[in-house]
Amino acid sequence: MLPLLLLLPLLGAPAAMAAPPHRRRGAAPPTAPYLTRYLRQQIDHFGFDENLTFQQRYLVADQHWKKDNGPILFYTGNEGDITWFCNNTGFMWDVAEELNAMLVFAEHRYYGESLPFGNESFSDSKHLNYLTSEQALADFAVLIEYLKTTIAGARYSPVIAIGGSYGGMLAAWFRMKYPHVVVGALAASAPIWQFGDLVPCGAYFSIVTSDFKKSGTGCSESIRNSWNAINRLSSTDAGLQWLSNTFHLCSPLKNLQDAAILKNWLSETWVNLAMVNYPYKADFLQPLPAWPIQEVCKFLKDPSLSDKLLLQNIFQAVNLYYNYSGEASCLDTSETATKNLGQLGWYYQACTEMVMPMCTDGINDMFEPQKWDFDALSEECYRLWGVRPRPSWILSMYGGKNISSHSNIVFSNGGLDPWSAGGVTQNITDSLVAIVIPDGAHHLDLRSRNPLDPKSVQQARALEICYMKQWIEKARHSH
């Protein structure tokens, strides 16, 4: 396994490969009764030389399905275990009855149990060769065709693609490329424009910064000042020792490289907090309180403190993220994301198709300045996997901003979510619609209903349901 944080300094940009769009989404609904199924898929849909197959996992819940061609809500699985997405996409469970819908959650190849070559799947670039968005979309298309021809009463069921984050990108692209398979798509927090020069590379981190700025006086400034404080302390052995103790690190810092790892780990913590800045208590890898950034910022009111006092506060802040339960005896800088995500797979995707330029300048954001360095990424990818990223391919394939000829896609984005920087936040046409949820973090709308939901996410969900009903109705008439 490749530790996330070791990569970052080499890659030249914070979170260049660090942050797969997807992050944990909070508590599972109390019960999520589904059937687990498998479909034999071609490992290579686009070539005929190696006629190998693998078992794709998918989950089905048809409790509320109307057998006479009732709709199917199809989750286009992203970079992780599909049961985890299934249990964390409460919105689909909440609307199933109202829409008389069957729920299907399709696992993305190379994640969870859907490993084309079993334990060998990540062994080298030859085995990884079939880990692309195009192959994943083809899996989805073949799976839906299979469901419609084998489930009695589903032949003319309208299918709606739903996904969040990378899964949202897949949902949107699925509708674009296979409009004969899905009548529409709900693409939640899908940064389909975080490619090439479609959006400024610094926008992502400036949203993270804005979240902290809005959540408490002195908060983002404290974080901005923390980097040099760490730099000064890590220049001596005593300072490294002090940092290790203060941050309760499981492995003490030994040199400047370790200090760089610490800084990247902190950066990613702030980024993660921005993504999961939800309005209610939620259970992630560790449980977090409502509006966690506000809680974190309570420790970070005074940016003008001395280095040690400032960093003690920084520790309090990250300790809230990693140790809200109070059970951790030490903090591990190699762990930031849930084990449910397939980091290795995502790194490979970031090294091939999913090249998302990111940068910081320390002025419009609270991070250490770091330019986007494609060449460094390319070298690192070659060193790691023997592959070179092709940054323009996704644009050629999926059209960049030139997508107005498509239809029936709802793009939802949270105003607090850094990934909204690469999202579609303005209507493109009558049927390519943007919904912005000002108080929402990363795909809040896909989460279960909650009494503490802000009005904006309630309205967003109502609108999403409205569009889905339109698509279903139209499909029914055209049939």
Add this chain to the structure above:
Amino acid sequence: MLPLLLLLPLLGAPAAMAAPPHRRRGAAPPTAPYLTRYLRQQIDHFGFDENLTFQQRYLVADQHWKKDNGPILFYTGNEGDITWFCNNTGFMWDVAEELNAMLVFAEHRYYGESLPFGNESFSDSKHLNYLTSEQALADFAVLIEYLKTTIAGARYSPVIAIGGSYGGMLAAWFRMKYPHVVVGALAASAPIWQFGDLVPCGAYFSIVTSDFKKSGTGCSESIRNSWNAINRLSSTDAGLQWLSNTFHLCSPLKNLQDAAILKNWLSETWVNLAMVNYPYKADFLQPLPAWPIQEVCKFLKDPSLSDKLLLQNIFQAVNLYYNYSGEASCLDTSETATKNLGQLGWYYQACTEMVMPMCTDGINDMFEPQKWDFDALSEECYRLWGVRPRPSWILSMYGGKNISSHSNIVFSNGGLDPWSAGGVTQNITDSLVAIVIPDGAHHLDLRSRNPLDPKSVQQARALEICYMKQWIEKARHSH
């Protein structure tokens, strides 16, 4: 090289793999001044393991191009040498000035000079692995992106895909899959529905038959009766000898298998005549007179003749096709199609993606009955290439008949063209339009203007130009 006719009996259906949709299109325009260019393309757009490239050839003619973002007419090359398509698609040359358009003819990978692995390209299924429609479309998309970013004044040029036959299928699919790259497509004689069970497998040969029936009394009956006449004669050595002499065969028939080859060669001759049944003298592999089926049918007025008299007439008929110039000293049953077509490549495609069911019953058509036998095809493909065809893949990929959400495609079909059996011959929506040319054979509309053109093809071309102007105009406004 794999002889075409040897395959047929094994495959269980006449022309199952015999007839790549494309056939020669007649005389080149007197001058076709174009520049030959090459673009380095990924051999595998859909995988990153082997980062190999090849040189794709394309031809450019910009004499009439308006440099300020004038339109580009982009020929989506099919299974053959692109210079041959360039010289035989007079329609594009005829309309370039009126539309102020640049002409680009892109060669399909694995044909002409665009061989990914040079002489090794067809050596085995590993080298053939990148011969798919999806890879070809990706080449086109990357090429257009390259042209728009490197040719001054082309950044916002609207691009229209044009193609005939398999090239027409590619043009239509290109607009479906890459609508951000092309504003519309003219898909001439494109049998996009000749797959799965979308159309009856016998429709193709029944159109061939109808062409002969309409072209002379007794004509199709004579051909229908010829098969048993051949069967009876080929049951004896003397009969085989007589057949060899009568048909002026370069290699005498030795056994029943050779006789089967003769019959398949005859079948393909009738099919080819149906495709190129043009209203004026035209120069194909051999030159042909106007309305060649009428000429052929002049020899085939009496189906009730004795076997030998009937077959002497059949010889006169095919001799007109193969020896109109009178220069051939003997007829070669291994040659039916122009050398400009890449038969080997097309056979591979027919063995993988392009599975087009064909059948005959001898009742609704004038051929020997032959059922569609997928298993036989699959076995033969495995024997030849080590690959298995996937007959449902094209349907999953391109949507079969469920394509109404796409836009800006004109499907033109000739009423005399057997490939119209698998074509779109009725409007699907306001912007998925069918044009039928009752007096047209295989993409007559793509040929140069001719004084003998029937009214119907003149009208078809006018309508096609009208749609292209609309697409261009709309693109200009939306920019």
